[in-house]
Amino acid sequence: MVAAANKAKISYVQLLKEDLAIFRIVPENGIPDYKAGQFLTLGISVANEGYKTVRRAYSIASHPENREYYEFVLRWVRKPLPGRVTTQMFYASEGDEVTVGNPTGNALTINETLPDGRPDERRIVCIGGGTGIAPFVSFAKHLHTIGDKREVVVLHGASYQDELSYRTLFTDLETDSLDRGKDKWNFRYRGCVSRPQEWFNRSWNGPTGRVENFLKAKVKGEMSPLEQLVGEKITKENTSFYICGWQGTIDGVMETLSPMGFKTFHDQREDGSFEVKYESYG
Ligand SMILES: Cc1cc2nc3c(=O)[nH]c(=O)nc-3n(C[C@H](O)[C@H](O)[C@H](O)COP(=O)(O)OP(=O)(O)OC[C@H]3O[C@@H](n4cnc5c(N)ncnc54)[C@H](O)[C@@H]3O)c2cc1C
Numbered sequence: 075m076v077a078a079a080n081k082a083k084i085s086y087v088q089l090l091k092e093d094l095a096i097f098r099i100v101p102e103n104g105i106p107d108y109k110a111g112q113f114l115t116l117g118i119s120v121a122n123e124g125y126k127t128v129r130r131a132y133s134i135a136s137h138p139e140n141r142e143y144y145e146f147v148l149r150w151v152r153k154p155l156p157g158r159v160t161t162q163m164f165y166a167s168e169g170d171e172v173t174v175g176n177p178t179g180n181a182l183t184i185n186e187t188l189p190d191g192r193p194d195e196r197r198i199v200c201i202g203g204g205t206g207i208a209p210f211v212s213f214a215k216h217l218h219t220i221g222d223k224r225e226v227v228v229l230h231g232a233s234y235q236d237e238l239s240y241r242t243l244f245t246d247l248e249t250d251s252l253d254r255g256k257d258k259w260n261f262r263y264r265g266c267v268s269r270p271q272e273w274f275n276r277s278w279n280g281p282t283g284r285v286e287n288f289l290k291a292k293v294k295g296e297m298s299p300l301e302q303l304v305g306e307k308i309t310k311e312n313t314s315f316y317i318c319g320w321q322g323t324i325d326g327v328m329e330t331l332s333p334m335g336f337k338t339f340h341d342q343r344e345d346g347s348f349e350v351k352y353e354s355y356g
């Protein structure tokens with residue numbers, strides 16, 4: 075029996091491709107307060123397991139100011155065996171019932187203050203691999219909605235260009251920044267594809283390679299693509315990083331940042347300072 079507080083309905087499904095989709099879910103008893111970057115546990119009853127409810131964690135892509143629905147971007151896991159929850163979700167339709175737990179997790183929440191109590195005004199660089207972009211959709215919408223004045227850069231890496239989910243949203247947010255001026259809303263977005271040689275990416279002429287390459291200078295001593303984008307050298311004083319993706323993506327980013335003296339939240343200095351927060355998935 076599902077607790078009433080957890081009951082929810084799928085209100086919208088947008089298939090981006092056969093194994094990638096955006097879902098909107100409306101809890102029966104409303105949406106509690108939560109923080110951009112958190113995740114929750116989504117449950118669905120699995121037909122071939124006697125309709126038992128199976129639960130998995132998903133990052134919330136919607137922003138906390140949206141009280142209408144939660145949004146998620148899901149990859150249908152099919153190998154080596156079909157995933158239990160994602161298979162059921164990809165067969166579900168609008169109107170179907172699911173369950174939701176309360177939003178939780180602080181690995182990827184936005185840092186607001188420095189250890190000495192001053193506001194954290196560093197540039198926010200978000201690096202998402204694949205569906206790891208979800209928390210940063212929430213970040214961007216939240217920071218835009220509250221009129222945050224910090225500089226925000228979102229970098230998204232995917233194997234194929236149609237997996238750059240939210241490209242339209244991020245491009246619109248960048249256009250708004252260009253229109254209104256950086257003093258009002260300071261936002262940049264870049265996507266890259268890691269399999270540029272494949273037929274499906276034939277029309278892509280943007281950045282290529284894994285997303286961590288944005289931090290690596292093509293020629294030693296020169297500025298990295300990220301530094302060219304923001305127009306200055308990245309230092310631990312001027313930039314904080316948030317990463318979500320495969321462990322290889324986190325490691326690839328830290329390969330550049332560790333020698334520059336950057337510390338993660340998990341490996342923070344004695345005074346509580348750090349520059350990098352991350353959530354990995356494998
Ligand atoms: C904090 C957090 C946030 C997340 N956010 C997202 C998100 O935003 N979007 C998203 O798509 N995912 C997200 N995930 C991943 C998600 O929680 C699930 O792990 C994922 O969707 C797979 O669930 P599943 O039930 O479909 O697969 P499972 O049934 O759990 O299968 C998992 C893996 O095991 C394999 N497997 C299953 N059974 C066997 C077997 N008998 N032998 C060998 N292999 C087997 C499957 O093929 C698959 O590769 C997140 C995870 C965490 C921890």
Ligand SMILES: NC(=O)c1ccc[n+]([C@@H]2O[C@H](COP(=O)([O-])OP(=O)(O)OC[C@H]3O[C@@H](n4cnc5c(N)ncnc54)[C@H](OP(=O)(O)O)[C@@H]3O)[C@@H](O)[C@H]2O)c1
Nearest residue numbers: 149151203204205206231232233268320322323353354355
């Ligand atoms: N917070 C979380 O824990 C969380 C959040 C979202 C998703 N997930 C789960 O993660 C799984 C896969 O996610 P996805 O399908 O979104 O990712 P994906 O499409 O497989 O990969 C996204 C990008 O990461 C690159 N990549 C793959 N393996 C890598 C590695 N070892 N090191 C560095 N880069 C790598 C890919 O490059 P190539 O093209 O070279 O492969 C691609 O550019 C799914 O099962 C999903 O459920 C977990």
